[in-house]
Amino acid sequence: MSTESPQVGQVSADGQFRWNGAEWAPLARGHREPTSWTLPLRRVAAGYLLVSALLSILTTALFVTPATIERSLRASNSNLTADQAHSAAALGYVTGWAVVAIIAAVMLVLAVGSYLGWRWAFWVDLPLLALTSVGVVTNLFALQSPATQSVPQGATILSFLLSVAALALLVWLIVAAVRYGPWAMRRPGVQ
Numbered sequence: 001m002s003t004e005s006p007q008v009g010q011v012s013a014d015g016q017f018r019w020n021g022a023e024w025a026p027l028a029r030g031h032r033e034p035t036s037w038t039l040p041l042r043r044v045a046a047g048y049l050l051v052s053a054l055l056s057i058l059t060t061a062l063f064v065t066p067a068t069i070e071r072s073l074r075a076s077n078s079n080l081t082a083d084q085a086h087s088a089a090a091l092g093y094v095t096g097w098a099v100v101a102i103i104a105a106v107m108l109v110l111a112v113g114s115y116l117g118w119r120w121a122f123w124v125d126l127p128l129l130a131l132t133s134v135g136v137v138t139n140l141f142a143l144q145s146p147a148t149q150s151v152p153q154g155a156t157i158l159s160f161l162l163s164v165a166a167l168a169l170l171v172w173l174i175v176a177a178v179r180y181g182p183w184a185m186r187r188p189g190v191q
Contacts, residue, residue, distance in 0.1 A: 006024075035180050045115075045169060048162075049107045049114060050111045052166075053111070055158065055159075059151060063152060064096055066089045075148045107128075123182065129173065133166045134163070143160070
């Protein structure tokens with residue numbers, strides 16, 4: 001049996017108590033400690049979500065208009081009448097902005113949650129990044145048929161690169177969760 005006295009802040013071998021200098025104080029349920037991965041992972045996730053939200057708003061504002069939507073509709077379906085193409089483009093424009101606004105708001109909330117290390121944000125980031133990673137494939141198809149796109153190829157290439165970044169971040173989050181736990185935070189007493 002060791003005769004060494006515990007150091008202030010030391011966690012017990014079972015990971016349930018911390019020495020406060022006078023006694024072993026219980027740790028909060030679900031308490032986790034940061035690793036060297038924690039802060040970079042949270043910052044990169046928050047930065048990615050912020051950039052992605054801002055880029056989706058900027059791309060929509062600069063390149064998506066009823067005229068560009070109508071042009072892409074006509075290129076993909078030559079059987080549409082002028083009235084059908086016009087009304088579908090108007091509806092697509094309004095719907096597109098509504099979807100972009102909702103997605104951007106969700107991404108901004110998740111960026112804050114990621115930066116602050118909220119555990120629920122980690123679990124919501126995973127499926128969001130998985131869905132965004134699908135853009136690797138869809139953007140490759142979009143690059144093959146630029147006439148049917150309402151945004152220029154440069155914006156599609158940028159979207160492709162963001163999708164690749166989402167895939168890399170997704171892999172990093174999964175590895176961190178398997179190795180340590182959410183946000184690369186490990187349970188006390190576990191090395």
